Amino acid sequence: MxxxxxxxxxxxxxxxxxxxxxxxxxxxxxxxxxxxxxxxxxxxxxxxxxxxxxxxxxxxxxxxxxxxxxxxxxxxxxxVKTVESLAAPDGTLNPLQAAFRANHALQCGFCTPGILMSFTDYLARNPHPSSAEIREVLSGHLCRCTGYAGIVKAVEEVASSAPAKAGKGDHASEAKHGGRGV
Amino acid sequence: MSGQLGKPMLRKEDPALLSGRGRYADDLPVAVGTLHAHVIRSPHAHAAIVRIDAAAALAHDGVWAVITGEDVRKLSDPFLAPVKAPVRQWSLAVERVRYVGEPVVLVVAESRYVAEDAAELVQIDYEPLAAVIDPVAACQADAPILHPEAGTNEVSVRDFSYGDPQGAFARADRRIAMTVPFHRLSFTPIECYVVVAAHNAAEGSYDALANFQGPFSMHPVMARALRVPGPKLRLRIPPDSGGSFGIKLSVFPFVVLMALAAKITGRPVKWVEDRIEHLLAASSGPNRVTRIEAAVNNNGRVLALKLDQLEDYGAFLRAPMPGPLYRMHGAVTGAYDIAHVEVKNRVVLTNKMPASLIRGFGGPQLYLALERLMHRIAVELKLDPLDVMRRNLVPAQKFPYHAAAGALYDSGDYARAVEKTIGDGRLADLKRRRDAARQAGRLYGIGFAAVVEPAMSNMGYLSTLMTAAAREKAGPKSGAVSMATVNIDPLGAVTVTADVTVQGQSHETVLAQIVAQELGLKPDDIEVVLEMDTAKDQWSIAAGTYSSRFASGTAVAAHIAAVQMRDKLKTIAAKQLNVLPGDVELAGGKIRSRSNPDNALPFGRVAGTSHWSPMLLPESMAPALSETGVWSPQELEAPSRDDRINTSLTYGFIFDMCGIEIDPVTYQVRVDRYVSMHDAGRIMNPTIAEGQIRGAFAQGIAAALYEEFSYNEEGAFLSGTFADYLVPTVSEIPEVEILHMESPSPFTPLGAKGLAEGNCMSTPACIANAIADALAVRDVVLPATPRRIHELMQHNEK
Incomplete structure (x- = not known):
């Protein structure tokens, strides 16, 4: 060390x-x-x-x-990856960002980068979360503008359009995920 | 016209905010050599400052200055305040501290880390004084006095009487009274305060950047404190701000403090507030104790109201306080047709952080009292609460309606809004749920709330706190000016600037829709630039984003500017198309003859004429390069001699209805179903309207059930982290069913009213009424935390 x-x-x-x-x-x-x-x-x-x-x-x-x-x-x-990594170099929004835009999931946008990064991680391991699972992840974030409804809808929209073959997250990544308050 | 307004569209703001390209105050570059400040704050609720020893801190490497209240007193004047009591406040505590968290010393160093290290070396000796926290106790004769020069903590008292309240009380069948407290809370924007200030010694001027929200009536307050004329204080607001909800008005003392630090050190100084500081001392809504009494007939008709409103502003009364006590004044009778009213407004100071703007701004306090009273009247008279409310609503045929205290309600049909809300089986469903729950022995209640939502404040409303004679002497105050500008570049591209500060309300999108509609362009063709610069932008004291002024203020100014530009372009095009101006239309990016659409020119070609070829303009016409719309509605008159005041320009209506259930084991309140009807006049963008309503609803829930700044009796602050101060997460926000109807305002060309504060006013009252119904209790104290519900169930008083 x-x-x-x-x-x-x-x-x-x-x-x-x-x-x-x-x-x-x-x-x-x-x-x-x-x-x-x-x-x-x-x-x-x-x-x-x-x-x-x-x-x-x-x-x-x-x-x-x-x-x-x-x-x-x-x-x-x-x-280390931050919100700046999400869009394509030409500025095209990725599906999660685009869903946030389509569902008015942000107003002032200050809390948004953190929320995007949490779901970037989470959806990679669990591409088809239930609404309850989405809410549980989102409950690790505070947003004062939106009342959260648009954020839940945006993530649900991404989850429902993710390729069907990717199943629930495997055990290894679930374990890796454990112990953090996302 | 391309008809952009009234439609949803993807927000123009979003691509930048979603990709980390927002430009918030702490993101912007600062000058090389900028220093960083840390504020040392009072650990005492009330104490004399005996001695400050900064020697060890000043000797620390990298420290440039340790600034105290005595330095600030030498270099600046106390802040101007509307109430003429001898309550003086500077940007640092002078001689004594009056609340936990009050700024006492500013340490300026090469980095924030170093400034915080050095702060630990500053020795401050205090001599504690007795503190007073409770507003009622603070009014008593033996209470510790915060400002000895004032001789009292009750620094402003005014009595108002409209109609014949005494006669009505004598005549009525019954008198029904309640005492209703409203607590302290903030809506804690996720971005805290940020200030960067520089001083130019050669010019004697200051240049400050801050995430200030307005109103810009605070600019002269800051300039006067700094002892400079207005133009010597250039205040800039960044393009993005991480939420505000009223709270970021109160960054202003820190603008002055950092400006002074810049003068003292000769370097620009930056300060970023941290969360602990923000919760401790940034700003709070004022707590209020209202004694409200109705003169009522046995059928539930209210003949008269009496209100004694005791509002607690904490340790200082800062401009524009006591706004919340007076912002609702003209509309103090709410949604009800009550001709006789008596109001006593009292302002009291206590050893808590100074209170100021917060979303809802006086509405939540008023409506909790008024709506709890309406519910109580029904209980005492054994009537249906909804029937009592309906019996008293302002009738549709009375609009525009002159409320007793002076508000001029522009439009509405309150009875129809109620019918639509309870219709389609909604109320029947709530009753079914309640009956089923109660049959099973569970605790279930139904609540209602009716709220008139004012928007765009009359800048003269605060002068109602002076007597008519004092107002006459000081000169009448009235009105509210809004401004927006449409500019054309050499190739005909359109940009818009406006007198708002950005905090997430989607102004960029809606302004683009408004201007595009008049110019026959697409919203994406319009660039909207909303950072503010007091040296170069047009602004009045009403500028900023607060009190829902956008829809009935700045949006109208933008519409006016766009119409002015459109008409000029029509005149220019008429000459080029060889038709009469009346035959010209702007549509689809073209300017063309209405009767012969093939006779057309591209928008940019016509729009660029004023740049390239002003000689081609029709004779005596000023070039069409920049048009500023100025909107100054005539309805916002000064207070009358008999103290009637039209406090706002437009008045929307909200009717809320909910069912709640109380968990008998955890004592938590669960919202089972919530319906919220809004009449905000014409809706300019339905998506954004819904976003604003959902946001206000979440904050209404927060105020009703979770958020509270709490102090113990000695004034120690008990809610200094997000683990103690409970901001609802997604798990705590219930579903809300939103309904709309549209009664356009006849007083603005767009017909739109404000809608972003209403649920902050209605939801706490609606939930409180439902809790009272569920437990059959008289007094419900908010936030209705499990501890409070448990207490209510222990002492069920009926």
């Missing part, structure tokens, strides 16, 4: 949305701050800094995590 001195700035390297990036930061720097302030990707938002609102959710090696409860040094050498 890499050891770092708390009083020294250290070089932290990770892959952000497929691009290898590095910057110097204090070991106590939060991953949310590191992504936004050191790496310059401001799509990830910080809403509470105590792990409840979910706005800062990113994928670390494909698994949804609160970037405000993660130190940047913990993401060293790992692959």
């Amino acid at each position: 890499r050891r770092v001195n708390k009083n020294e700035r250290v070089r932290i390297a990770l892959a952000l949305n497929g691009r290898k990036l590095a910057a110097a930061a204090e070991p106590r720097t939060l991953l949310s701050d590191f992504i936004r302030q050191n790496l310059g990707s401001t799509g990830t938002h910080v809403g509470c800094e105590h792990g409840i609102c979910g706005a800062c959710t990113v994928l670390i090696d494909g698994v949804a995590a609160r970037s405000c409860l993660t130190l940047a040094v913990q993401a060293e050498g790992r692959e």
Whole structure:
């Protein structure tokens, strides 16, 4: 395990949305701050800094995590994906984003990036969730504008149009998913 | 016309917001060398500041300044406030602290992390004073006084009388009274406050960026505090803001504080509020205790009302407070035709965070009292609550209706709205569910609420708190100006700017629809640019996004601007097409002859004429480059000599009906079925209307069942995290069935009214009535948490 001195700035390297990036930061720097302030990707938002609102959710090696409860040094050498990774390079929205738009699942849009990242992870493991399962995942996020109805509808729409052959998530990824408050 | 308005469309805002390309305040670049601030806050509800020792913090590496209330007092003036009581507030506490979380010291350093490290080295000695938290206790003679210069905590008291309330009370069969408290809460936008401020010493000017929401009547308040003329304070609002719900008005003291920090350090200063700070001290709706009494006949007809409204604004009364107490004033009789009214409005200060704007803005407090009273009248007279409400509703033939306290209700048919809501078997279904539940021994209740939803505030309403004589001396205040501008670029592309701040209400989409409709273009052809800059944009004190002013204010201004531009383009095209202007139409991206559509020019060709070839314009015509629509409705008159005030321009109507069941084991309230009927005049975009209603409904549920800022008796704050302050998740928000009818407003060319606050006003009252019905109790305190329900069931008083 890499050891770092708390009083020294250290070089932290990770892959952000497929691009290898590095910057110097204090070991106590939060991953949310590191992504936004050191790496310059401001799509990830910080809403509470105590792990409840979910706005800062990113994928670390494909698994949804609160970037405000993660130190940047913990993401060293790992692959971090944020909301900026979802649309095609020409700006075309992916099916989840497009469903959010079609179902008026956002108003101010501040909580939206975290919600998109949680469902990006979840739908990859469980492409056909029930409405109750969607609500359970969504209950790890706070949205103050929409009353949530449009968000549930958007995810249901994506789930119902996902290819039928992909079944429920396998056990390995369920286990990997365990213990996090998505 | 291409008929864009009234249709759903995909939002123009969404592609950027869905791909992480939003531009919120904390996302925008700052100047190299920008410093970062951290606020040290009071741990005491009430205490004298004895000594502040900043030496160790100042010696810390990377620290630029440690700023105290004494520094702020030297460099700035106290904030102006509408109530002329000697209650002075600066952007940091001076001499004493009056609530937990009050800003005391600002530490400015090279990074936020360093500023927070240094903050731990600042030593502040306090001498605790007795605190008062309860508004009723704060009015008593032996209460600790927050502002000794004022000599009292009850800093404003006014009595109003309309019609002949005394005669009506003497004449009525019965008097029925209740005391109804409303609690403190916020709707906690997920983005907290952000300010970046710079000072230009050579010009003596400030440049500040903040996620401020308006009203821009606060701009002169900030400029005066900074001791500069308005133009020396350039205030910019970013293109995106992460929700507001009224709360982001109260970022204004921090705009002043960071501006002063920039002046002191000579560097731009940035501050991003964190969530703990936000819950502790950002803003709250005011809590209120209402004593309400009806003079009523045995058939349920209400002849007169008496209200004593004691509103608690916390430690300071900041502009534009006491807005919530007066915003509803003209409409204090709600949906009912009651000619005789007596109102006592009292403003009290306590050792809690200052209260300010919040979605619903005075409506939730008023309607909880009024609608609980209507329900209580039915119980006491052994009548059906719905019959009592219907007997008193303003009759359809009386519109436009002059309410007793001065509101001019523009349009509506309240009785029909009620019939449509209960129709199609909806009420029968609720009753069936209730009867089945009660037969099985379960606790089930039905509630109703009728609410008049005002929109676009009269800027003069707050002056109702002064006597007529004082108003005359100060000069009358009235009206509300809205502005929007349509611009044409050299190739005929259209952009729109407007006097709103963006917080998620889809203004970009709706403004594009409004302008596209008049110019014969598609909404996607229109660029809407809504970041605000007080130095370059057109604005009045009414600008901003609050009190549902968009639909009956800025939307109308945009319509006017588009019509002005359309008519100019018609005149220009008539000359080029060699037809009369009356024969020109704009449609499908073309400007053409109505009688001979083949005689047509592309929109861009005609629109570009004013850039490339102004000599081609008809004689004496000003170029058609930029048209500003200014909307200043005449109905928003100043308060009359007898204190009648038309507080808002348009008045929508909501009728809510619900069934709830109480779990006998967990004491949780479960909403079984909820129906909400809205008459908001003409609907401009049904998708967005539904989104606004669902959002307000969720906040109404939050206020009814979950959210509360709580303090103990000493004033310690007990709800400082999202684990203590319960924001509903998807699991807590029940389904709501939304119904619409449309009674267009005759007072605006678009006929549209506000609709985004109504359920914040109606839902708490509707749920409270259903709980009272389920438990057969008289008093229901919100939020109706399991603990409170349990208490009610223990002391069932009937």
